[in-house]
Amino acid sequence: MIIANSYDVTLSVAGHDFVTAGEAASQIKRTLETLNLPPKLVRRASICAYEAEMNIIIHACRGQMGLRVTEDKVAIVAHDEGPGIANLDRAMEEGYSTASEEIREMGFGAGMGLPNMKKCADKLSIKTKVNEGTRVEIIIYLPTSEG
Amino acid sequence: MRLIQVVQTPELRLEVKAGQEQLDRVVKGAYASDLLSNVMARANEGNIWITLQAHQNIVAVAALLNLAGIVIAGGIEPQEDTLLKAEEEGIPILTTPLSSFEVAGRLYALGIGADDGQAKMAQS
Numbered sequence: 094m095i096i097a098n099s100y101d102v103t104l105s106v107a108g109h110d111f112v113t114a115g116e117a118a119s120q121i122k123r124t125l126e127t128l129n130l131p132p133k134l135v136r137r138a139s140i141c142a143y144e145a146e147m148n149i150i151i152h153a154c155r156g157q158m159g160l161r162v163t164e165d166k167v168a169i170v171a172h173d174e175g176p177g178i179a180n181l182d183r184a185m186e187e188g189y190s191t192a193s194e195e196i197r198e199m200g201f202g203a204g205m206g207l208p209n210m211k212k213c214a215d216k217l218s219i220k221t222k223v224n225e226g227t228r229v230e231i232i233i234y235l236p237t238s239e240g
Numbered sequence: 241m242r243l244i245q246v247v248q249t250p251e252l253r254l255e256v257k258a259g260q261e262q263l264d265r266v267v268k269g270a271y272a273s274d275l276l277s278n279v280m281a282r283a284n285e286g287n288i289w290i291t292l293q294a295h296q297n298i299v300a301v302a303a304l305l306n307l308a309g310i311v312i313a314g315g316i317e318p319q320e321d322t323l324l325k326a327e328e329e330g331i332p333i334l335t336t337p338l339s340s341f342e343v344a345g346r347l348y349a350l351g352i353g354a355d356d357g358q359a360k361m362a363q364s
């Protein structure tokens with residue numbers, strides 16, 4: 094699969110803004126659909142984008158999401174200036190969440206967002222520093238060639 | 241099976257609250273959960289999603305996964321902004337006084353399985 098030009102977009106995500114929650118992920122999904130990428134790949138990328146966006150909205154104050162599509166991969170970067178993650182190993186465990194009771198009542202805070210990302214991404218790298226912020230990078234490789 | 245046929249099944253007692261124009265969608269299975277990231281992980285394209293959540297973020301989840309529609313069970317009324325967002329995104333929202341359990345059971349009886357209701361229908 095060859096994409097003639099690399100595609101780049103940056104979206105800002107405001108913390109605790111449940112009104113526009115999901116918009117960055119929707120825009121990423123629409124872009125990937127426009128590029129005619131395989132539906133399964135679009136699904137995996139959409140899941141990663143949504144979970145990363147919701148994590149900024151729920152756990153951080155503000156951040157940005159970036160999408161970059163090149164001829165071999167889709168890269169989604171979510172970057173925030175939030176509290177950071179004190180124990181990343183625990184955060185990666187299914188079911189671990191620090192979400193408040195109020196947030197849980199809305200159906201968030203199952204502690205499945207990061208594990209979902211890990212399952213759907215080919216590569217997930219997270220850099221985080223307490224009181225500074227978190228940077229999540231998701232890589233999904235495109236199918237090599239269609240002959 | 242199409243969503244309109246589900247809506248027209250009297251025992252389900254469904255009321256269409258949004259997405260009236262999208263009822264010709266093909267239903268491929270259903271999934272029931274109130275945890276959004278569990279739905280993100282497990283629900284598939286064309287599924288009906290049964291939930292008690294009624295806030296507007298359910299629309300984003302359904303749109304991202306290309307779900308057939310959302311059934312809000314338990315007599316819970318969706319918030320106004322949920323319905324506006326659903327119209328914008330073209331996501332059918334149906335409500336019913338039945339519990340999630342009853343909705344799931346009745347959908348199953350209609351031939352809508354966990355994965356692909358169509359295959360089941362074709363056999364019968």
Ligand SMILES: Nc1ncnc2c1ncn2[C@@H]1O[C@H](COP(=O)(O)OP(=O)(O)OP(=O)(O)O)[C@@H](O)[C@H]1O
Nearest residue numbers: 148152177184190191201202203204205206207277
């Ligand atoms: N961007 C972030 N900034 C600060 N903390 C984060 C961030 N992302 C994740 N975390 C921490 O990692 C935990 C696990 O994240 P994960 O996405 O797996 O679950 P969750 O967001 O709590 O619940 P869910 O995603 O199921 O709604 C969070 O509860 C939070 O403590």
Ligand SMILES: [Mg+2]
Nearest residue numbers: 147148206207
């Ligand atoms: Mg999360």
